[in-house]
Amino acid sequence: MAVASQPRSFSKSQCVTGLRAAVGILEKWQATGDQACRILRISRSTYTRARQHDPDWSVALDADQMQRISFVLNIHATLRLVFDNPDNVYGFVSMANHNEFFNGRSPLDIMAQGDMIALYETFRRIDMLRGAQW
Incomplete structure (x- = not known):
């Protein structure tokens, strides 16, 4: 008998901690408030x-x-593993990228489209910089 899996619920403390960390990173990436919200x-x-x-x-x-x-x-x-220079760690996502997926757009512009696929694909391509070894 198969049991349907329940969506994982997170404590409010986990939500606050994760959200504040992500917002802090997005600010260091120079994301606008609207980009961060999307x-x-x-x-x-x-x-x-x-x-x-x-x-x-x-x-x-x-x-x-x-x-x-x-x-x-x-x-x-991943960016912290790949780059030693803080300018690259925090500036990479704002730089125009001419690889196939980005086509001259920055990773931040792609992520700010707001859809999960754009976010996932951006992660996947940046993760490849370190060899994508799990």
């Missing part, structure tokens, strides 16, 4: 509250939003 699929008010670091604030995010946070964190981790 990438993470959050409202402008949630974005603003995440930036304020109010210790009493909490937020509940769904699995899709947490997956988006995971992609941002993993892209950042």
Whole structure:
């Protein structure tokens, strides 16, 4: 008898911690507020509250939003492995990329389209820079 898997639920603490980390990275990548909201699929008010670091604030995010946070964190981790220079770690996603998938657009522009496939494909291609060894 097969049991349907339940979507993973996250504690509000996990949501706040992950969201604040992702927002901090996006700020270092020079993403606009609108880009960050589209990438993470959050409202402008949630974005603003995440930036304020109010210790009493909490937020509940769904699995899709947490997956988006995971992609941002993993892209950042990959860039830190690939590059020694902080200018490259934080500037790479804003640079025009002429590889086939990007076609002159920056990874940030691709991710800011807001759809999960664009975010995943950007992660996958950046992950290839380190050899994509799991």
